[in-house]
Amino acid sequence: MIGCQELNYSTGGKRILDRVSASAPSGAITALVGPNGAGKSTLLAMLGRMLVPDSGMIRLGGENAAALARAAFARRVTTLRQATRITPRLTVRDLVGFGRYPHNPGHLTAADRKIVDACLQDLALSDLAERHLDTLSGGQQQRALIAMALAQETEVLLLDEPLNNLDLTHARRVMQILAQRSRSGRTVVTVLHDLTIAARFADHVIAVKDGQVLNEGAPATVFTPEVLSQLYDAQVEVHLIDGKPVILPI
Incomplete structure (x- = not known):
């Protein structure tokens, strides 16, 4: 907690x-x-x-x-903030490997490399692992940053x-991975x-x-419509689909 x-x-x-x-x-x-x-x-x-x-x-x-x-x-504790600065000439694998730095500064062990490979696979980045970050789209860079955060394996x-910057497919994939971690x-x-x-x-x-x-x-x-309308100063509708709220502005 x-x-x-x-x-x-x-x-x-x-x-x-x-x-x-x-x-x-x-x-x-x-x-x-x-x-x-x-x-x-x-x-x-x-x-x-x-x-x-x-x-x-x-x-x-x-x-x-x-x-x-x-x-x-x-x-x-791992924190991934907005607009995290990255060095363009790093490869995706190098960036994700930085997630292991708090555990093994300056030297990746075989166990670290296994964790990096797993995070690359989770974020559908294995095929991009040796690409430099400045050759990637914004969405691909964002997935690499998330993979780096996951590689830290903190509580x-x-x-x-x-x-x-993530499309619908990758946004859903990221949330599913976070649900697995939780x-x-x-x-x-x-x-x-x-x-x-x-x-x-x-x-x-x-x-x-x-x-x-x-x-x-x-x-x-x-x-709820009452809480969300107060939160956003706008009228909001909430509909249940399969027991989950779908929120729509009016």
Whole structure:
């Protein structure tokens, strides 16, 4: 489990997070949803210790995350942010191999290479493994970054809009892989803008608006017309198909 208590954060004279308390359960996918500028990416970055809150606490399991050494934290939590910079002349295999760095800095073992191969296969990248990153499409680069994050094999996986640039087939594949990881006991927290995908795959939802948690709970309790209309300041319809919500703006 990873979560936070009473997080506050301001930058440029603007309050971005205001007394945010929330938690992502173990063995589940938690979707962070809300309008643009709500504070979702900032919250995810703080959970991954990429940003330092003005006040409040991040908890990893029962521990204060700030008290953990950075190397120890990196072996337990992976964060993939938006617009992650990559070196163009790296190969896909090299990039995915970087995911093993917290465990074996500078030298991949046979076990590491096996994990890299498995992640390449999971993301349908095996045929592209020796290609340089600057020869790939945006969607292929995004899948390579996700494969790198998966290769780290941490107990917590934090992903900021991982479905950017992905077509329908690969978006579904990524969410299925994340669901598999969560069923094996890992904690997955991901920012998602497609609410129907969030409703299909998430076990837990945190709805953020204006730097505060508006609602938190199971998809059935968050993905209602009343909550979503308040969240997005727009009328929203929710229809059930095979027991899963499909969300449509009116």
